[in-house]
Amino acid sequence: MSQENVKVVRRAAEAFNRGDLDAAVADAAPDIEYVATGALPGFRGVFRGVEEYKRFLHWTSEEFDDPRGEPTEISEAGDQVVVGLTISGRGKQSGVETSWTIWQVWTFQEGKVVRGQGFASREEALEAAGMSE
DSSP: OOHHHHHHHHHHHHHHHHHHHHHTTTTTTEEEEEEEEEEETOOOEEEESSSHHHHHHHHHHHHHHEEEEEEEEEEEETEEEEEEEEEEEEETTTTOOOEEEEEEEEEOOOTTTEEEEESSSSHHHHHHOOOEE
């Protein structure tokens, strides 16, 4: 099942990059919970449910032209997937190209994403998934 979970993560990133937020959350459980890293200004805390998570994702298109999320590393661990994600875009107000990398741990149950959590470092994400090096 874990390879299928990796495919779900990749599909969600591809949908986000197309600007299709409905497709990006298509494999999310209705009660998904996402814990943000706090790296995005004004978006710290827990987002519960598909609509709140979509609101969190939509923030990037409000702040950036052509926002993208590119998975740079994906590791699987049973019912969890650890993702290094580089987020980039051009600031709508500043016109400056910017990018930053976050790490996420996605938890799956019965093929649906039930929880996601963002981390500032790879080490933190791996530790949270029980994959410490």
